[in-house]
Amino acid sequence: xxxxxxxxxxDEKKEEVKITWPIASKSVAHSHGxxxxxxxVLEGKVYENRFDKASGKFLGSLTHSQGEIFxxxxxxxxxxxxxxxTVAITYHVYTPPLKMMHHPEYC
Ligand SMILES: [Fe+2]
Numbered sequence: 001x002x003x004x005x006x007x008x009x010x011d012e013k014k015e016e017v018k019i020t021w022p023i024a025s026k027s028v029a030h031s032h033g034x035x036x037x038x039x040x041v042l043e044g045k046v047y048e049n050r051f052d053k054a055s056g057k058f059l060g061s062l063t064h065s066q067g068e069i070f071x072x073x074x075x076x077x078x079x080x081x082x083x084x085x086t087v088a089i090t091y092h093v094y095t096p097p098l099k100m101m102h103h104p105e106y107c
């Protein structure tokens with residue numbers, strides 16, 4: 001199942017996105033162009049698998065729970081998803097606005 005992405009605010013400096021992660025949903029592998037992002041888990045728990053964008057090396061798998069804040073940087077590729085048994089919701093702020101790039105070779 002796919003995640004649900006809602007753009008909450010967008011201007012020339014930033015993009016705010018709320019993502020709802022149904023059970024068993026996940027993103028494709030992607031990077032974030034030149035954008036830096038900060039993400040808060042509003043509900044539930046999400047995971048991410050991280051890769052170094054330059055080398056392709058697997059950096060690890062992380063779990064982020066409700067209330068946790070983490071970040072995304074231009075030098076990573078990652079997959080995010082929900083392996084838990086409840087819906088998860090995350091809130092993302094990117095600057096500059098996101099130009100996401102897919103990396104299907106990591107899926
Ligand atoms: Fe991302």
